[in-house]
Amino acid sequence: MIIPGHLLLELALAVLVASAAHGAELCGLTPTPSCGGHDYSAVFRPAERGIDFDSLPGYTRSAHYADHALIAVESRVFAGQRGWKSTLTAHLVSPARGANFAMYLAEMSDDSSAEPAKPGVERFVLVLQGEITVSHGAKNMVLGANSYVYFPPNSTDTLYSEDGAGLLVYERVYAAGGKPVFSSGDVEESALLPTGPEVFKLRKLLPQTADYDFNVHIMDFQPGEYLWVKEVHYNQHGLLLLEGKGIYRLADKWYPVQAGDAIWMAPYVPQWYAALGASPTRYVIYKDTTLDPLLG
Numbered sequence: 001m002i003i004p005g006h007l008l009l010e011l012a013l014a015v016l017v018a019s020a021a022h023g024a025e026l027c028g029l030t031p032t033p034s035c036g037g038h039d040y041s042a043v044f045r046p047a048e049r050g051i052d053f054d055s056l057p058g059y060t061r062s063a064h065y066a067d068h069a070l071i072a073v074e075s076r077v078f079a080g081q082r083g084w085k086s087t088l089t090a091h092l093v094s095p096a097r098g099a100n101f102a103m104y105l106a107e108m109s110d111d112s113s114a115e116p117a118k119p120g121v122e123r124f125v126l127v128l129q130g131e132i133t134v135s136h137g138a139k140n141m142v143l144g145a146n147s148y149v150y151f152p153p154n155s156t157d158t159l160y161s162e163d164g165a166g167l168l169v170y171e172r173v174y175a176a177g178g179k180p181v182f183s184s185g186d187v188e189e190s191a192l193l194p195t196g197p198e199v200f201k202l203r204k205l206l207p208q209t210a211d212y213d214f215n216v217h218i219m220d221f222q223p224g225e226y227l228w229v230k231e232v233h234y235n236q237h238g239l240l241l242l243e244g245k246g247i248y249r250l251a252d253k254w255y256p257v258q259a260g261d262a263i264w265m266a267p268y269v270p271q272w273y274a275a276l277g278a279s280p281t282r283y284v285i286y287k288d289t290t291l292d293p294l295l296g
């Protein structure tokens, strides 16, 4: 159909008059703060280094499978727990999904305290912030951030915090049949260990003897460093990323991860990590050890 020129002109004028009457701008490709009362500027906003996925409603990187889980910061759920006074705990890993240990965060408020773990249960505490006082027999020991304490099974030692503290706690039912003993220390004072072909720095916070059925490793990676071994092993892991960011491969999934993320790895889940970003990665990781894989 051919529209005569004078009709086209009239049509254009009518559109202009109508939009002026509504006080609206014509919405084109140029971003405008207001377009008919709406703001479409996000469509053409300057390229950002990344979208803030974590603040998108309902979005989370958290995932839970039979052989691994990622628990991102926004997925933690805190509640009170028997044995812990004025403290909130968020359980990240537990036997509820087949793990042979529990891993939880404890947020201790002013004048808070913890009773000893249940009989037969050993407990390892890493102080992440604030200060706790451990009553070990007749001795009181003050532990600040980056220090740790291990309570063997059936220990009667307690701990309290006057001004609050943030803790990572590992617990398990003792299964090694030896004589593990109370110990405590500072992460940085723990010796660096040989790592074979691996380039990361490694510390083990518990003695490497058959008296212990798990150990807690601190692993440091410079940006760009990654696990040499594409690991598959019978041991279980509970990991908390303390600093940095990178990519964690778990089974056939590849997860972008950042400080604050927690990971559960079941026996034999393929696992691999690469540290990325501008700053180093540090993570703390539980690993059951010295137990006979045949007997569990």
Ligand code: UGY
Binding pocket: 217, 219, 231, 237, 271, 272, 285, 287
């Ligand atoms: O010791 C370990 O199994 C440790 N390298 N695993 C890990 O970092 N995922």
Ligand code: MN
Binding pocket: 231, 233, 237, 271
């Ligand atoms: Mn491993």
